[in-house]
Amino acid sequence: MAVRTLGAAPVARSGWARPVAEAEAVLVRHYRRLGEATAQDALQAWARAGCAVPDGTPGVKQLNLWAFAVQPLPQNAGSAAWFCLRADRWTGEGSAATAVLLPSARGPQRTGGGPGRSCSRFEQDTVAWTWWRSPQGAEYLLAAGSRRVTRLIVRGPDWSVDRPAPDRTLAVERPARAAVRVEALLDNGSRLNPPH
Numbered sequence: 001m002a003v004r005t006l007g008a009a010p011v012a013r014s015g016w017a018r019p020v021a022e023a024e025a026v027l028v029r030h031y032r033r034l035g036e037a038t039a040q041d042a043l044q045a046w047a048r049a050g051c052a053v054p055d056g057t058p059g060v061k062q063l064n065l066w067a068f069a070v071q072p073l074p075q076n077a078g079s080a081a082w083f084c085l086r087a088d089r090w091t092g093e094g095s096a097a098t099a100v101l102l103p104s105a106r107g108p109q110r111t112g113g114g115p116g117r118s119c120s121r122f123e124q125d126t127v128a129w130t131w132w133r134s135p136q137g138a139e140y141l142l143a144a145g146s147r148r149v150t151r152l153i154v155r156g157p158d159w160s161v162d163r164p165a166p167d168r169t170l171a172v173e174r175p176a177r178a179a180v181r182v183e184a185l186l187d188n189g190s191r192l193n194p195p196h
Contacts, residue, residue, distance in 0.1 A: 003180075006182070011068055026072060058165075059091070060087045060088070060089055060090075063086065063088075064084075065083060066083065069145065069148040070082070071167075072169075073144060075134045075138070079103050080100050080132070081101045082098065082117040083100070083108065084118075085097045086120055088120070090096060094115070095120075096114070098110070098195060099111060100130050100142070109130060111130045112194045113196055125148050125184075125192050126145065126192070127145040127182060127194050129142060130142050137154075138173055140172060140173050141154060141171070141174055141180060142171050143169065143171075144168060145169075146168065149185070149192070150165065151164050151165055152170040152182070152183075153183040154170070154180055154182045155180060156180045176188050
């Protein structure tokens with residue numbers, strides 16, 4: 001099985017990332033062979049987000065992982081790194097997951113995913129979101145999109161936010177968590193929903 005990292009964006013180093021050597025050992029133990037994931041940036045990406053892969057069971061022929069956004073957090077709380085992960089099986093089926101790595105988190109937090117073509121070369125565009133509590137205790141909804149996202153739209157029970165997103169990220173402070181719908185607008189005018 002090949003383990004790849006495609007177009008991984010550089011991610012800020014922090015104390016919660018496992019060492020590269022440990023990541024390599026984990027990958028070799030669980031996936032038998034590293035394939036193309038041998039460059040330092042690829043191993044660092046796997047060290048940070050690899051445990052959020054959508055499917056690691058027998059029959060998976062290839063795993064892909066890449067960072068699609070890095071988001072500066074409000075209140076100078078550091079940065080969030082957003083990842084897209086894909087597992088393709090020998091049967092032709094596949095599944096995907098999005099994940100976010102937040103400062104001081106022990107590991108990645110999956111934000112969505114499921115079967116289908118998301119995070120593949122056939123569907124490269126993606127958007128994801130999560131709730132985050134700042135060190136000062138404020139609640140934020142964080143959202144991020146891949147490179148073709150130009151606008152992010154969030155709808156809550158009695159509120160909505162619709163903003164251009166030149167850096168493809170959005171942080172909205174809310175007094176309490178609630179059910180929301182997140183949507184992205186792409187540069188060709190089409191709309192995109194998070195994988196689920």
